[in-house]
Amino acid sequence: xxxxxxxxxxxxxxxxxxxxxxxxxxxxxxxxxxxxxxxxxxxxxxxxxxxxxxxxxxxxxxxxxxxxxxxxxxxxxxxxxxxxxxxxxxxxxxxxxxxxxxxxxxxxxxxxxxxxxxxxxxxxxxxxxxxxxxxxxxxxxxxxxxxxxxxxxxxxxxxxxxxxxxxxxxxxxxxxxxxxxxxxxxxxxxxxxxxxxxxxxxxxxxxxxxxxxxxxxxxxxxxxxxxxxxxxxxxxxxxxxxxxxxxxxxxxxxxxxxxxxxxxxxxxxxxxxxxxxxxxxxxxxxxxxxxxxxxxxxxxxxxxxxxxxxxxxxxxxxxxxxxxxxxxxxxxxxxxxxxxxxxxxxxxxxxxxxxxxxxxxxxxxxxxxxxxxxxxxxxxxxxxxxxxxxxxx
Numbered sequence: 001x002x003x004x005x006x007x008x009x010x011x012x013x014x015x016x017x018x019x020x021x022x023x024x025x026x027x028x029x030x031x032x033x034x035x036x037x038x039x040x041x042x043x044x045x046x047x048x049x050x051x052x053x054x055x056x057x058x059x060x061x062x063x064x065x066x067x068x069x070x071x072x073x074x075x076x077x078x079x080x081x082x083x084x085x086x087x088x089x090x091x092x093x094x095x096x097x098x099x100x101x102x103x104x105x106x107x108x109x110x111x112x113x114x115x116x117x118x119x120x121x122x123x124x125x126x127x128x129x130x131x132x133x134x135x136x137x138x139x140x141x142x143x144x145x146x147x148x149x150x151x152x153x154x155x156x157x158x159x160x161x162x163x164x165x166x167x168x169x170x171x172x173x174x175x176x177x178x179x180x181x182x183x184x185x186x187x188x189x190x191x192x193x194x195x196x197x198x199x200x201x202x203x204x205x206x207x208x209x210x211x212x213x214x215x216x217x218x219x220x221x222x223x224x225x226x227x228x229x230x231x232x233x234x235x236x237x238x239x240x241x242x243x244x245x246x247x248x249x250x251x252x253x254x255x256x257x258x259x260x261x262x263x264x265x266x267x268x269x270x271x272x273x274x275x276x277x278x279x280x281x282x283x284x285x286x287x288x289x290x291x292x293x294x295x296x297x298x299x300x301x302x303x304x305x306x307x308x309x310x311x312x313x314x315x316x317x318x319x320x321x322x323x324x325x326x327x328x329x330x331x332x333x334x335x336x337x338x339x340x341x342x343x344x345x346x347x348x349x350x351x352x353x354x355x356x357x358x359x360x361x362x363x364x365x366x367x368x369x370x371x372x373x374x375x376x377x378x379x380x381x382x383x384x385x386x387x388x389x390x391x392x393x
Contacts, residue, residue, distance in 0.1 A: 031055060031095055034104075036080070039125050041110035043118065050122045051108040053080050054130060055094050061101035062140035064130060067093075068123060068157075069106065070148030070369075071262070074113030074269035075212055081106060084147070105130055113269035116178065116315040119153045120160075127164055141387065145380075147171045147369050148337065152178065155326065155345070156316045162323040167387040169380055171329045172369035174337050176344030178312040179278065182270070184338055186279040188240045189263045190300045191286065192256065195232040196225040205277050205302050207267045215264060222260060223253045231290075239288040239295070243333040245366035255335035258368065276305025278312045320348025322357035325386035329379045333366040359386070 030036065034055035041047055069081035085093040097104040107126050111118040123144070131139060144165045146154030151173015158168040174181035189204045199221045202208060226233045233252050237244055242259060245251035271277055282301050289295045330342050342360050349358045361379050363371055
C-alpha cells in the first residue's frame with residue numbers, strides 16, 4: 001500500500017511543459033545523484049549517440065519512471081528534454097520524482113524530428129542499461145509516460161513490449177496513427193495555401209531547406225493574412241476541421257501557427273526519414289467552403305510514395321492490442337493532434353478485445369497538452385490502480 005500511495009503522489013510530477021513544439025532547450029543543473037551519459041545508436045543512417053539521464057535515489061523503491069519526450073525540431077542539436085520537465089509552477093520533475101523514492105530516466109533519442117522508430121530502440125536500450133546499474137531483480141515496475149509525439153511512442157512501446165513496461169500514460173498523442181496525423185497537418189497546409197496564396201511561395205512538400213530561418217516572418221504573415229480576411233479564415237477552419245477556442249478569436253492564429261510549424265520545420269526531415277512523401281490527397285474531396293468545386297479544382301494535389309506510407313504504418317499505426325494498462329489524456333479541442341485520435345484508438349482496442357486495458361480521458365477545452373496537475377494526477381492514479389490490480393499476462 002505504501003508503494004501504491006507513493007505512485008499516486010508521483011502523478012503530480014508529469015505536468016511538464018507539454019504545449020507548443022520545442023525548438024530550443026535550456027539545460028538546468030540536474031540533481032546531484034543524476035548521471036548524464038550516452039548510448040551508441042548502432043544506426044548507420046543516424047549515427048549520433050542518444051543522450052541519457054538516469055537518477056537513482058538512495059531510498060529507491062524499485063520503481064522506474066521513464067519519460068518519452070515530444071517532437072523536437074530536427075534543426076537543433078540533440079539534447080535531454082530539460083524544458084519539458086518543468087511544471088507550470090516551476091517545479092523540476094526529476095527532483096520531485098526522486099523525493100518520492102522513484103528512479104527517473106529519460107533520453108534525447110539519437111535523432112530529432114520524426115523519431116518514433118529511433119525512440120523505440122533507444123528507450124529499450126535505456127532500460128537495459130538501467131538494469132546494469134542496479135542489483136539483479138531489483139527493478140519491480142516500469143512506468144512510461146509520453147506527451148505529444150511521446151504519447152504515440154508510449155503506445156507503441158506498451159503494445160509491443162509488455163514484458164518491459166507495466167503501464168503507460170499517453171498524453172495528447174497521435175495515437176490514432178501517424179498516417180492520420182500527417183493527413184490532418186498536410187491537408188491544413190494545402191487548404192491554407194488555397195485560401196491565403198500569398199504567404200508561402202512553395203508547396204506543401206517542397207519546403208526549402210532553409211525555410212525555417214524565416215519562421216518569425218512567416219508567423220507574422222500568417223497572423224496578418226488570417227486577420228485581414230475573416231471570410232477566408234472561416235472557410236479554412238470549416239473545411240479543415242481544425243480546433244478553435246470558442247472563447248478566444250485569436251485562437252485562429254495560434255492554431256494555424258501551431259499546425260504550420262510542423263510543415264516548415266519538419267517536412268524535409270519526415271520525407272528523409274520515411275523515404276519519400278507519405279501524404280496523398282489526390283482523391284480527397286474537400287467540403288465546407290463557399291464554393292467546393294473551385295476549392296477542389298484549385299487546391300494543391302500531391303502524390304505519395306508507397307515506401308513512405310509503409311514506413312508510417314510501421315512507425316506507427318497502432319494495433320489496439322494491449323496486455324498492459326494504458327491511460328490516455330487528451331484535450332477535446334486540441335488544434336495540433338485532433339481528439340479524433342482517441343476515438344480511432346478506442347475503436348481499435350475494442351475490436352481486438354483489449355478495451356478493458358484502456359482508459360481514455362477527454363479533457364474539455366482548447367489547447368495541445370493543456371492539462372492541469374490535478375487532471376494528470378487523476379490519470380496517473382488510475383493507471384497505478386490498474387497496474388496494481390492486473391494479473392500477469
